[in-house]
Amino acid sequence: MVKQSDGAISVESEPNRGCVFKVFLPACEGESSPDDAPVSSRSSASGNETILLVEDQAGIREVANEYLLQLGYNVLVAPDGEAAMEVVQSQNQRIDLLVTDLVMPKMGGRQLAARVAEMYPNKGAVHVWLPRCRD
Numbered sequence: 001m002v003k004q005s006d007g008a009i010s011v012e013s014e015p016n017r018g019c020v021f022k023v024f025l026p027a028c029e030g031e032s033s034p035d036d037a038p039v040s041s042r043s044s045a046s047g048n049e050t051i052l053l054v055e056d057q058a059g060i061r062e063v064a065n066e067y068l069l070q071l072g073y074n075v076l077v078a079p080d081g082e083a084a085m086e087v088v089q090s091q092n093q094r095i096d097l098l099v100t101d102l103v104m105p106k107m108g109g110r111q112l113a114a115r116v117a118e119m120y121p122n123k124g125a126v127h128v129w130l131p132r133c134r135d
Helices: 058-070 081-090 109-119
Strands: 008-014 018-024 050-054 074-078 097-100
Touching: 050 058, 050 081, 050 109, 058 074, 074 081, 081 109, 097 109
Parallel strands: 050 074, 050 097
Antiparallel strands: 008 018
């Protein structure tokens, strides 16, 4: 995930002393806004927005879908980027958030995010969640 985000990891290790991992990620462009502030309590998180969830592993997709539904979100699911594009093109409702894996068959998360961003030019940044790291 770090390499896919154009970052780097430094590891220092000493016997009987432990390890230090330093993760370097590129700086974000633009200015932050109050909307970017972290949520103060995980239990207070809820919403009614529409989320497009794209994940090729069924187990992860099902758990994430159930969790988001319990929080009150309207969730659209797809197993890969191509299926997600079909969902986007068939929707009459606004998609507020894209939650996607990066590495998937047919179309990866970065390409999907770029294509969805082109379809929603006035929405600003498309948000991408990286649920796990793959080789």
